[in-house]
Amino acid sequence: MLTLNSRNVVLEGLAKGQRSMVLRLRQGGPEPLSLEQNEALFMQSGAAVGPGQTVLALERNANAAAHASGRIIVPDEFDYLGDGDVLAVELERPAVRVLYRRNSRHNSFLLTERCNHYCLMCSQPPKDINDDWIVDELFQAIPLISPETRSLGFTGGEPTLLGERFLRLVSVMREHLPATALHILSNGRRFVDPQFARAYAAIGHPDAMLGIPIYSASSQTHDHIVQADGAFDETVRGILNLKTCGQKVEIRVVVHQLNYAHLPVLAEFITRNLTFVDHVALMGLEMTGFAKANMDALWIDPVDYRQQLYEAAAVLQDFGLPTSIYNHQLCTIDRRIWPLAAKSISDWKNEYRLECLDCGVRERCGGFFATGRSRLSRHIRPMREN
Amino acid sequence: MSKFQPLAAYDAASDGQYQLLPLKFTALDRNRYVVTNMVGEYAVLARETVHALARHTLRPSDPHYSELKAKHFLRDADSDVAVDLLALKSCTRYQRLADFTALHIFVVSLRCEHSCPYCQVSRQSDDRLAFDMSKETATRALELAFRSPSPVLKIEFQGGEPLLNFPLIKFIVEKALEKNHEIQRDLQFVITTNLALLTDEVLEFCKAHGVLLSTSLDGPADLHNANRPRPGRDSYERAVAGIKRAREVLGHDGVSALMTTTRASLGRVRNIVDEYIAQGFNNVFFRSLSPYGFAVKTKTYAAYDTSEWLNFYFEGLRYIIELNKNGRPFVESYAAMILTKMLTPFDTGYVDLMSPAGVGIAAVVYNYDGDVYVSDESRMLAEMGDKTFCMGNVHERTYEELFGSDTLLTPLEESFAGSVPMCNDCAFEPYCGADPVYHYATQGDFVGRKPLSGFCEKNMAIFRGLIGMMEEDPETKRLFRRWAAR
Numbered sequence: 001m002l003t004l005n006s007r008n009v010v011l012e013g014l015a016k017g018q019r020s021m022v023l024r025l026r027q028g029g030p031e032p033l034s035l036e037q038n039e040a041l042f043m044q045s046g047a048a049v050g051p052g053q054t055v056l057a058l059e060r061n062a063n064a065a066a067h068a069s070g071r072i073i074v075p076d077e078f079d080y081l082g083d084g085d086v087l088a089v090e091l092e093r094p095a096v097r098v099l100y101r102r103n104s105r106h107n108s109f110l111l112t113e114r115c116n117h118y119c120l121m122c123s124q125p126p127k128d129i130n131d132d133w134i135v136d137e138l139f140q141a142i143p144l145i146s147p148e149t150r151s152l153g154f155t156g157g158e159p160t161l162l163g164e165r166f167l168r169l170v171s172v173m174r175e176h177l178p179a180t181a182l183h184i185l186s187n188g189r190r191f192v193d194p195q196f197a198r199a200y201a202a203i204g205h206p207d208a209m210l211g212i213p214i215y216s217a218s219s220q221t222h223d224h225i226v227q228a229d230g231a232f233d234e235t236v237r238g239i240l241n242l243k244t245c246g247q248k249v250e251i252r253v254v255v256h257q258l259n260y261a262h263l264p265v266l267a268e269f270i271t272r273n274l275t276f277v278d279h280v281a282l283m284g285l286e287m288t289g290f291a292k293a294n295m296d297a298l299w300i301d302p303v304d305y306r307q308q309l310y311e312a313a314a315v316l317q318d319f320g321l322p323t324s325i326y327n328h329q330l331c332t333i334d335r336r337i338w339p340l341a342a343k344s345i346s347d348w349k350n351e352y353r354l355e356c357l358d359c360g361v362r363e364r365c366g367g368f369f370a371t372g373r374s375r376l377s378r379h380i381r382p383m384r385e386n
Numbered sequence: 387m388s389k390f391q392p393l394a395a396y397d398a399a400s401d402g403q404y405q406l407l408p409l410k411f412t413a414l415d416r417n418r419y420v421v422t423n424m425v426g427e428y429a430v431l432a433r434e435t436v437h438a439l440a441r442h443t444l445r446p447s448d449p450h451y452s453e454l455k456a457k458h459f460l461r462d463a464d465s466d467v468a469v470d471l472l473a474l475k476s477c478t479r480y481q482r483l484a485d486f487t488a489l490h491i492f493v494v495s496l497r498c499e500h501s502c503p504y505c506q507v508s509r510q511s512d513d514r515l516a517f518d519m520s521k522e523t524a525t526r527a528l529e530l531a532f533r534s535p536s537p538v539l540k541i542e543f544q545g546g547e548p549l550l551n552f553p554l555i556k557f558i559v560e561k562a563l564e565k566n567h568e569i570q571r572d573l574q575f576v577i578t579t580n581l582a583l584l585t586d587e588v589l590e591f592c593k594a595h596g597v598l599l600s601t602s603l604d605g606p607a608d609l610h611n612a613n614r615p616r617p618g619r620d621s622y623e624r625a626v627a628g629i630k631r632a633r634e635v636l637g638h639d640g641v642s643a644l645m646t647t648t649r650a651s652l653g654r655v656r657n658i659v660d661e662y663i664a665q666g667f668n669n670v671f672f673r674s675l676s677p678y679g680f681a682v683k684t685k686t687y688a689a690y691d692t693s694e695w696l697n698f699y700f701e702g703l704r705y706i707i708e709l710n711k712n713g714r715p716f717v718e719s720y721a722a723m724i725l726t727k728m729l730t731p732f733d734t735g736y737v738d739l740m741s742p743a744g745v746g747i748a749a750v751v752y753n754y755d756g757d758v759y760v761s762d763e764s765r766m767l768a769e770m771g772d773k774t775f776c777m778g779n780v781h782e783r784t785y786e787e788l789f790g791s792d793t794l795l796t797p798l799e800e801s802f803a804g805s806v807p808m809c810n811d812c813a814f815e816p817y818c819g820a821d822p823v824y825h826y827a828t829q830g831d832f833v834g835r836k837p838l839s840g841f842c843e844k845n846m847a848i849f850r851g852l853i854g855m856m857e858e859d860p861e862t863k864r865l866f867r868r869w870a871a872r
């Protein structure tokens with residue numbers, strides 16, 4: 001698991017007077033590079049530092065950075081950093097947060113920790129605080145991101161609670177990163193306001209998709225899972241509004257004890273009522289955040305909902321809805337739906353078990369959340385391709 | 387005290403009260419019922435469950451409760467999005483009504499060199515003047531066709547054998563394409579032909595103008611030739627050779643085939659399917675003979691009854707399902723259309739299974755002499771001397787007069803299944819059709835008494851059969867879902 005944040009940093013010679021700065025790293029070489037204002041040199045031994053330049057160095061290379069005018073010394077675990085990566089440096093705390101890694105396929109930005117849901121299995125428990133600084137920082141970071149980036153994610157909290165500022169962020173993405181697919185995790189409720197849906201559509205982002213959860217076709221169950229009354233109706237109407245405006249929508253279903261039994265009914269509901277959505281993701285439960293606290297209410301061994309998961313996936317697939325299964329170990333799901341299973345768990349969380357060493361399908365298995373150790377399927381066993 | 391609330395805190399309907407949304411139920415077998423809602427979603431329920439549902443005593447804890455709520459059979463105080471969704475689905479279902487007539491059939495000649503005993507209309511004659519459509523009539527009919535607001539205009543050439551009047555087909559296609567320059571519809575052409583008279587000239591023209599061919603294939607050589615006598619007794623050989631040549635020029639999907647079931651076909655359904663596969667087709671459409679015209683006269687139609695036809699149909703369907711399970715994808719088209727209505731929010735626009743009926747408003751026929759009929763069957767009735775369904779002549783009436791005529795509107799209104807005895811209570815009504823021409827031909831009025839209707843008997847058996855098969859076997863259900871979604 002990669003370390004993305006650390007307070008164990010030393011800052012020297014950096015301009016004061018602001019809370020934080022956002023920097024893009026450049027890989028240093030034997031010749032000095034000319035750096036732009038928001039850039040810092042990622043110090044390797046032997047790299048040349050130009051006058052007035054800021055460098056970021058691992059602890060083990062700290063000496064080589066000694067003569068740079070500004071210095072950020074970070075623990076050796078950050079050795080994965082490279083050219084084009086973007087990070088925030090908090091000057092007073094001090095601290096470093098990696099915002100974007102150019103070589104990763106899983107970059108995403110948390111837009112706010114506020115949320116109007118309080119999902120029983122939330123992996124990012126919401127906080128009711130003013131965190132407007134996050135978006136301020138993003139407005140600085142986005143222009144520093146490589147335009148070749150294939151995709152980026154927006155998460156929360158509930159990003160659309162930012163209202164106008166959310167829309168502006170999407171516009172900025174479109175302006176600076178028009179070739180980058182944008183995936184936004186939202187509960188979709190804000191789009192119940194047709195005007196908001198239209199304003200979002202009017203941005204005209206060429207490749208944005210909203211990932212919106214529906215956990216059950218029963219309003220009671222959905223509202224209970226997200227701990228918000230009336231959420232189901234608003235989410236469904238939000239999706240209808242978005243599709244009326246021609247926007248891409250993905251439906252995301254996390255499967256657990258409270259909803260697995262009616263998973264096939266939900267799949268039929270989607271094909272019948274929301275047949276125009278662009279993608280459906282059936283997802284395993286990540287045992288982190290609130291899910292840990294509600295473990296007894298939520299946990300079910302994936303092997304015990306194998307039948308329902310198969311049925312639901314089959315319904316969606318038969319009707320031609322693009323469908324993926326995320327966060328499931330292949331040995332726990334019906335082999336007929338293996339082709340839908342994606343290697344989905346973000347790379348910095350992905351780990352395997354001892355059993356997996358002999359497994360013939362490890363290359364395309366979803367693996368485990370490193371955070372999920374507390375509960376494991378009793379059916380982890382090596383599989384063969386046929 | 388947890389910071390999380392229990393389910394009850396989010397359940398505005400915890401008193402167990404619910405409202406029924408519009409629904410109908412019909413027995414599937416001794417113990418089970420099929421329940422459908424107004425847009426054709428269905429559930430198969432035990433008799434007790436239907437009772438409980440109708441008496442408002444179904445408990446929210448009952449496993450069927452969420453299913454019935456999700457399928458919009460009931461709604462409770464917790465959610466009111468069901469009504470919006472039902473409205474949306476109804477719009478989707480009836481979208482074609484607003485588009486109006488898409489299929490325009492031009493009978494370019496009544497003449498034919500075949501003499502099929504069950505054929506309702508054709509003539510063995512060389513009298514072009516008497517039985518071919520004229521350019522003037524074609525021009526006027528084309529003007530009317532382009533008056534239809536439908537974004538898709540499909541022009542189908544029928545006969546007789548339409549290739550006997552190929553010059554007129556060329557004339558119509560070229561004129562239609564020219565008109566379409568400004569009007570910009572999705573314009574499609576099909577020639578329904580026995581292929582016996584197929585020439586290179588015809589194929590080159592079809593290729594250059596995107597014209598497709600639809601032919602007849604009744605089964606293996608002996609069956610096909612017995613059904614379709616022509617001088618030389620080589621109808622099958624000519625059809626098969628024609629299919630091959632047509633594919634070489636137009637591509638594999640440039641030609642499709644239709645079969646007709648005669649007495650001789652009964653018991654040979656597997657041979658028929660095998661023949662279709664041998665000829666490289668991926669689907670077959672099992673069609674029964676219609677009770678019109680010469681078919682009734684010669685008693686060919688009466689040569690088998692609905693139950694015999696149903697045996698034929700289901701034997702064929704089971705055989706096709708077996709083929710699919712053994713890795714040979716193959717579709718029965720009639721089932722596929724019905725399954726689309728059962729399993730998806732969409733309607734297929736198949737004329738016989740529409741209510742309001744599809745006659746005139748989904749398809750219309752311009753006969754060789756300029757008379758306009760609400761359907762192909764109704765011009766056959768006219769050949770027997772009954773012009774009840776003739777909307778008028780292209781040379782005498784305007785578009786408004788033709789399509790606003792009582793000849794069209796009265797049967798549409800009277801036959802509407804939603805308000806017809808028996809259909810209005812029938813769970814299968816969302817899948818079924820009105821077919822006023824059939825009921826007029828067999829019972830003398832547009833509605834007919836459904837207990838005596840072969841149309842009802844046939845379709846109800848198929849609806850029950852398809853649902854029963856899906857309930858019985860999950861693999862069949864998966865196959866059917868794929869057919870429905872095609």
Ligand code: SF4
Pocket residue numbers: 329330331332352353355356357359360361362365366367380381382383
């Ligand atoms: S043994 Fe490991 S790698 Fe193989 S399917 Fe199971 S979880 Fe995946």
Ligand code: SF4
Pocket residue numbers: 803808809810812813814815818819836841842843845846
């Ligand atoms: S015709 Fe028969 S099957 Fe069709 S809706 Fe009427 S009663 Fe039902």
